[in-house]
Amino acid sequence: MSKRSGRLVRCLWFFVAVAALFFLGFTAGWFAKPTPAGHTDPASGEYLQEFLEEMQPSQIREHLRKFTRLPHLSGTEQNLKYAEQIQSEWRDFGLDSVEMVPYDVLLSYPNASQPNYIAVVDAEGREVFNTSLAEPVPEGYEDVGNIVPPYSAFSAPGQPQGDLVYVNYGRTEDFFQLQRQMGINVTGNIVIVRYGKIFRGNKVKNAISAGAKGIILFSDPADYSAAGVQPFPEGWNLPGGGAQRGNVMNMNGAGDPLTPGYPAKEYIYRSRLEDGVGLPSIPVHPIGYHDAFHLLKNMGGPVPPENWKGALNVSYRIGPGFTEDFNNQSVRMKIYTNNQVTRIYNVIGRIPGALEPDRYVILGGHRDAWVFGGIDPMSGAAVVHETVRSAGKLLSKGWRPRRTIIFASWDAEEFGLQGSTEWAEDHAKLLQERAVAYINADSAIEGMYTLRVDCSPSLHTLVYQLTKQILSPEQGEEGLSLYDSWHKKDNWTGDRDAPRINKLGSGSDFEAYFVRLGIAAARARYTKDWKSERFSSYPVYHTVYETFELVEKFYDPTFRRLRTVAQVRGGLLLLLADSQLLPLDAQQYALALDKYSRSIANLARRHLPAMQEHQVSFDSLSSAVDNFTLAATHFHQRLLNLNTHNALQVRLMNDQLMYLERTFIDPLGLPGRPFYRHVIFAPSSHNKYAGESFPGIYDALFDIEHAADPATAWREVKRQISIAAFTVDAAAATLMPPA
């Protein structure tokens, strides 16, 4: 090697060394500089398993045991005590803040000194039969005080007397059949209807519209017994002495009846009672089937259609009144129930988000119970409690979610979703701007068969993904994923090979969040086999028999089903709060819109000649759905190309996802229901429990069959179609590139 070439080599080496050093420095500098996106790793994946595994059946059992020892009706001292206990334990679990949030709302209680009952009276006014004043108390609870007897909350007080008319389930179609086909007018009579099929408040509303002066609700064994099951305590069927409590309002999402639209805080104006929203104007009372037998057994009048007959050993004659032998007897309701402005308490716990504290994911469920709340709601509250405990554990390990998590223990759900609705009204602006999703936590179990999920279509994909990472709780299904177990037991019929997911209706605390504010929402619970188990709800629903023992003996002896529900609810919460990209799926919404728009158009086609006469077309809606589908597809393609290191771009697309559900909200509300604002999903006017798709169109079509003036009714159908089409079009626009 020449001296010169040696120098060259040294020189080269020198440059290589310099370059290497510079490169080393450059690289160090590059990586030393913080990436403002900060949270590029999908931490959620890492923490999800840890979170789910932390949840323990034994803990859930303990929570449930603890919070079902005493009756804790909303507005009572015991319910406040449980609230304080929850606040204190959530703090101990490690939440950053837990506050007690009171409101003063209208509740309704039986009069302590004058019990409610129904009597059969003879011509002299003597009471020849009285319904029972209370349910037989289950073993072990004999010394417990403050068990409120069965009553219909917000019933008008009064002592109407008249002849009974039996109107099946009291549905719009039942009254229609009674009045138009059987020609029976109930004006001045007392209506008796069986529980089931629809929300009891709708039954009461129908009775009032029909002119009844009182209404009796009874649980028929046909609707509240499973085959081959004993009544509680031997089994989980409804005993003859049990009666279903419940509120009978029609407030349509207003929350506190005296402060519709505004939180029932101290300084908020309260309307007079006579201006309150949704309060029934007639007395209402619930009874069990032992008592119902005595009221029904002597009824006269026509024999009813087969599908009006229940399972009692009576003829189910329609009335009015009793057979000739008893036609000097009539029925008197004696109702002394009072409305009363009462303080209620929500418990609100928070984990502020690390990177996006202004994005909220909420897990909320109620705490107030009609009596012990063994299932409703404490099976859900126990699950929330365990979720909070597990989140606290993660916090103690240094984890903090990207977004803010809010836990809520709502009050006064049983009186019309009041705690959750007042809080939603109180924070409507913040929620509208910032809420990503609301996970509901009412009763966690209503059967022993499989999972049931009702949610926004945007959450379908997340629910499927999550349930694949959770194990089935069923004996004999060891190692099987919850998804596979659920899929096997409840496949989506026809159009899709995946577990069935239902539409959200109402009847629980998600209502204000989903139907009024347009926040993506989900509820999950363990359920029965709907194909074979035809009874309404679970048999002892809202009775004194909803105890800890009911759950431990029958519904979930190992508490593994409840753990599974905790994992589903908690898993959704964690993934929504912690994923860098929001796990919301616009394409699933597109599929749902397509399916439901076809189905509502098919419903209309029953009236094809009239549709043509009134020039009703669904073209605008189907074309809007096509636009939405295209926009959703493009949106998810853009998502794939997103630079996830660019914090601002991630936020922009997350905002589009978050606001997707919001775009379905119409501030004008559905006709006559200013607080039901979701154009795609809302309860129908005829049954608060069931979620309808395109409820505006659905209700207008429903009126076609029951309305007097078809021209007006068809105009409303056309108006509703155009509102739906516009809303879907507008939603599509929000998914397009934003400028």
Add this chain to the structure above:
Amino acid sequence: MSKRSGRLVRCLWFFVAVAALFFLGFTAGWFAKPTPAGHTDPASGEYLQEFLEEMQPSQIREHLRKFTRLPHLSGTEQNLKYAEQIQSEWRDFGLDSVEMVPYDVLLSYPNASQPNYIAVVDAEGREVFNTSLAEPVPEGYEDVGNIVPPYSAFSAPGQPQGDLVYVNYGRTEDFFQLQRQMGINVTGNIVIVRYGKIFRGNKVKNAISAGAKGIILFSDPADYSAAGVQPFPEGWNLPGGGAQRGNVMNMNGAGDPLTPGYPAKEYIYRSRLEDGVGLPSIPVHPIGYHDAFHLLKNMGGPVPPENWKGALNVSYRIGPGFTEDFNNQSVRMKIYTNNQVTRIYNVIGRIPGALEPDRYVILGGHRDAWVFGGIDPMSGAAVVHETVRSAGKLLSKGWRPRRTIIFASWDAEEFGLQGSTEWAEDHAKLLQERAVAYINADSAIEGMYTLRVDCSPSLHTLVYQLTKQILSPEQGEEGLSLYDSWHKKDNWTGDRDAPRINKLGSGSDFEAYFVRLGIAAARARYTKDWKSERFSSYPVYHTVYETFELVEKFYDPTFRRLRTVAQVRGGLLLLLADSQLLPLDAQQYALALDKYSRSIANLARRHLPAMQEHQVSFDSLSSAVDNFTLAATHFHQRLLNLNTHNALQVRLMNDQLMYLERTFIDPLGLPGRPFYRHVIFAPSSHNKYAGESFPGIYDALFDIEHAADPATAWREVKRQISIAAFTVDAAAATLMPPA
């Protein structure tokens, strides 16, 4: 130096070199890595001067000349032609996209073959006097076709005949005085009122409520002449043959009367005409003061109070009907005006934002004119045109705003703000989620004195800052800033040493954006000296005399005033679109809330004994304002500590600022006015033109003096106070740290 120490030195040098190289590399790496916040330099400051200096008086003159040659009433071919020309020129100026957006809305035109007029008829029905069918056309426009004669748009057609009753300005208080104090009932009569003080639609509504079967609107010289000024064309006063056109609806923000709440697109359901929003049920017609003289001169009845007298040489007797000599005469209105669904066209231009394309700043103004639109609206449209041209120039130099800029040329403003409202309805979801501010561009000049700004309090600081960077256009004020000139001429009285800024009312296209959607809004124009110039609006408002010559000869011969207005409107637009931190000021909002809450409480104090009797207190409102003030102060302190390199944190705080105005929106609307939703600022129910603060409370208090049942009225006052307090409290919460 020993060999060893030499080696050490070499070693040291080596390390130093290595370290230096590493450091060099590190630094290069650090800075080579892009900062995702990206836009850390306040580019706006740099580009602002360039933008403002680009705007030229000569260009504005040319734009105005071009677009005022022909009448371009909404719905006519000429107005479409101007739209197409604007679309084409905006494209040439360099906007990224310019689209034409049509809607089909209800407009109203005189019948082409049956002219509208008012006649005095004798006992035999002979017309002894007829009002003129058209205004004398100004010189130079004699051959122009399609000049629509003066009419009241949306007047009901009809030929009512009856006795005249003169009711001053036709305000609520005028009718109250007439009916309650003078004991005159107008049922079956035709009312004649002078223009001025309040929106003409409110006069019509009052006349209908009072039972009149027709209403005549006239321009009294007392209200439409400046002292010492000649009528046009010698000066800028109203000639006796001029009459003010205008719509007479009471739609309260509904936009197209047949599609309230939804955009008037092809597939949207249209209500029947009889269900249309705000259409008057009686004939209405406007006349000039020459004609008014003939109707008024023979009137009988009581002599009116002094403040009911105008400047005509008549006694202003109230009627009903004429003096004895003429009591066989009566008045007949012959109105053939038709409502007609008509296609209108908005022109929408866009500059997509570089970093936050999903944040919108809008500059919009209308294009449609009653005739030539010399002032209304083309002085404003010329200013928008020049703003677009100047923005295009900046774009060609490589500038691009941080946020998206939207320019709008609205149609059918004169028919009730329809173009802007339909577009707002069409894009309500996007605007709610994304709009930062709306700058309005109606008539840019109504006087020759100084600047007038009406805007949201959050924009006060920006307006002051900007006007300090603009020069006064006035001769003799060379070198004086616009701010100083304005300050000198129109100081905020009493409470503050700064130029006066007014509340936003309505009567122009910002309405849907501000009052319905809660987007921070501003309007700016050149105005008269309100202290000395008492006439309503500018004298030739809405007449054929609003020509290019009117502006060039009298209002702005150098076109420098219009340039100044362009600089104010354009400067606001640029700073809102391009500043990294939004130039919105929550503390100014706090000051405004404080001032207006005190002032509404003072208004109530007029009824102190009744207030005490009904237990009305403003404590909740003043305490909410205190909360808001504290939250705003803390918020701006947090802003000072913001790490502007953190793109996500900047976005979070900007979101809080953007949504501040939105928090004042109540989706339930003001009582009976579902589309007026701003709880802090809205027109009162009694005058659409004027902005009231706390309009719900204001209207409820107004009713105290005019309502039958004080208990009901006071309940409403209490309800409105609680809504206002809650809204302000909720707004305060949105300014707090978000988790």
